Amino acid sequence: MSWETKARAHFRAELDSIRSAGLFKEERVIRSVQGAEIEVEYPPGAPPRKVINMCANNYLGLSSHPEVVRAAHAGLDERGYGMSSVRFICGTQDIHHRLERRLTEFLGTEDTLLFPSCMDANGGVFEACFGEQDVLIADRLVHASIVDGMRLCKAMQDTFKHSDMAHLEEKLIEHAGRRFRVIVTDGVFSMDGDLARLDAIADLAERHDALVFLDDSHATGFIGKKGRGTHEHCGVVGRIDIITTTLGKAMGGASGGCVSGRRELVEMCRQRARPYLFSNSVAPEIVAGALQVMDLVSRSTERRDRLEENAAYWRKGLSEAGLDLRPGDSPIVPVMLYNAKLAQEFSRDLFQEGIYGVGFFFPVVPKGQARIRTQLSAAHERRHLDLGIAAFRKVGAKHGILGLKRKEILAKFGE
Amino acid sequence: MDPMRQAILDYVKREYLEEDDDREVDASTRLISGGIVDSFSMVSLKRFLERKYAISIPDADASPEAFDTVESIARLVERFTAAKAKA
Incomplete structure (x- = not known):
């Protein structure tokens, strides 16, 4: 079988179907070391921009220690x-x-x-x-x-x-x-x-x-x-x-x-x-x-202690701002948006506010359970968290979801 | 609803819905494409059917499409029970 006559067309169609299902994943290029603040080139070709990273598994802030x-x-x-x-x-x-x-x-x-x-x-x-x-x-x-x-x-x-x-x-x-x-x-x-x-x-x-x-x-x-x-x-x-x-x-x-x-x-x-x-x-x-x-x-437990404090501060701040959070006591704090399209738009808007947080939706999470998964790090300073909470509040207000719970958000945006 | 469809529906509700799940599930509800059952947890449903109706469902037949609704599952089971009766 020749690649050009048959196989390329097949795989292009497969990729198109992933795209049209809204499931196409794209990498965002980071031009700095991993940390609480990173420089990201997004969209591709744009000048690198400094943003606060809220989606790394860098819980103890040791990636670039x-x-x-x-x-x-x-x-x-x-x-x-x-x-x-x-x-x-x-x-x-x-x-x-x-x-x-x-x-x-x-x-x-x-x-x-x-x-x-x-x-x-x-x-x-x-x-x-x-x-x-x-x-x-x-x-x-x-x-x-x-x-x-x-x-x-x-x-x-x-x-x-x-x-x-x-x-x-x-x-x-x-x-x-x-x-x-x-x-x-x-x-x-x-x-x-x-x-x-x-x-x-x-x-x-x-x-x-x-x-x-x-x-x-x-x-x-x-x-x-x-x-x-x-x-x-x-x-x-x-x-x-x-x-x-x-x-x-x-x-x-x-x-x-x-x-x-x-x-x-x-x-x-x-x-x-x-x-x-x-x-x-x-x-x-x-x-x-x-x-x-x-x-x-x-x-020392200093870093894990700081992480615990950061997670509690972040959770309290987002909750008081009116975001709907999954309950828990780990540094993974999911902000529930339920609707996949809303999660994607929310993530884009956060980026404009200098916050890097990624939307997760089906099939990564169950249908109707879309979210921005935020993750805390011991490398986050209080100012990072305050800026992040303010951004979530602003974007949440823009989409009219502050104070709303699952049923109300789903009624407004659908599954 | 006939007893087979009812038994499968009861199993699906018991096995896959959380207590606080307010979704209505009936014979035509999309189970896999609707996100209620995934391919990982589907194995217990297949085993339940095999045990209850004394059949063996080859993996090739236990496709996500065949397992997508209680109705399509019942039709699959009927196909195997009919084949067994003939044999």
């Missing part, structure tokens, strides 16, 4: 740029093991294995550990990478209503005959910002002899008094069998992820997880930077 950058430079000098190998051939340096030990201590687990990303960790862990005799029972709002990982595994799959413990228990009873029943959940749910009820989940697991899998990517480094994660917040450290998490968000934001947990399960990943076996080692400079991040988060 001078100590992390310095440590990464030193790592580059001392251990080189890349490993040109997967881990088990000739891609494991002393610093990879050092970082794995630090993560094990920090997460309160038995062992840890680094992956190129948490997407890869989730892609590999289920297939490596579970099989046809088992069942994976997932919260319906888990991250897409978990859905993909589960699909690669031969275990039976089931789901329970979001954070609905009664429904989860029904499923545990329904699948009582399976060898292993694994409860699968996120710690902090990325679209809504709410926390899993991990204490109740751990109790259910104990009562029904099940295992618990937790993806704590939106929690590691800042949820819990010492920032160890949702399991610390819920008082269940040591009771979670598998934790996956990322270095690509709060923990410096470069890349890399891990599977951490019961020693034998981590070892199964080392033997069998395909993204570990067939993809490159995390690069030395990133490992060196991440070790510095571990130092920073272990040394």
Whole structure:
């Protein structure tokens, strides 16, 4: 088949259908380092503009932290740029093991294995550990990478209503005959910002002899008094069998992820997880930077404390301005707009006011649940938040939604 | 509504709607394209049908289109139960 006679037309039509469905994603180009304030070229070709970033996963503000950058430079000098190998051939340096030990201590687990990303960790862990005799029972709002990982595994799959413990228990009873029943959940749910009820989940697991899998990517480094994660917040450290998490968000934001947990399960990943076996080692400079991040988060809780204060201030300010927020106590604060077109226009208007916040709509979130997901950072200063709240108030007033709740907004704009 | 459609509808409501969900669901409501059921959570519905009606639905037949309404699901089940009766 020639590309020009048939295939190009096919893919152009596919892309056009994505465009006409309003689902076409475009990148906005940043011309600065990641931070609370960034320079963005938008629309393409426009002169770069300084805006306040309200949509990064840079929760602890470490993406461009001078100590992390310095440590990464030193790592580059001392251990080189890349490993040109997967881990088990000739891609494991002393610093990879050092970082794995630090993560094990920090997460309160038995062992840890680094992956190129948490997407890869989730892609590999289920297939490596579970099989046809088992069942994976997932919260319906888990991250897409978990859905993909589960699909690669031969275990039976089931789901329970979001954070609905009664429904989860029904499923545990329904699948009582399976060898292993694994409860699968996120710690902090990325679209809504709410926390899993991990204490109740751990109790259910104990009562029904099940295992618990937790993806704590939106929690590691800042949820819990010492920032160890949702399991610390819920008082269940040591009771979670598998934790996956990322270095690509709060923990410096470069890349890399891990599977951490019961020693034998981590070892199964080392033997069998395909993204570990067939993809490159995390690069030395990133490992060196991440070790510095571990130092920073272990040394002091100052940054996670500031993040918590920022989130509370932001939530209070937007709420008083009359915006409709999803309730929660994480630094993910979704401003609910319900209508997809309104979310897109709102995001554009915010940008004009110097605030970078992205609209999310179906299929990323359910129909009629469109929103601007705002995310706080320890790098935000009070003035950033005040400017952001003023912008939301102004744009909210422009669209006439201040003080309105779901039904009223839907009545005005439709689904 | 016949007993099969009623049983499927009852299952869909119990399995997929939240307690505070005020959406009206009937035999023609779009479940997948309407965002009530997604491909990830659809597996339990397929398993329910297979168990209740003692059939096996190949993955190729369990398409989002076939599972989009209670009506289309019932027709799919009827096709498999009829094939089983013949065999």
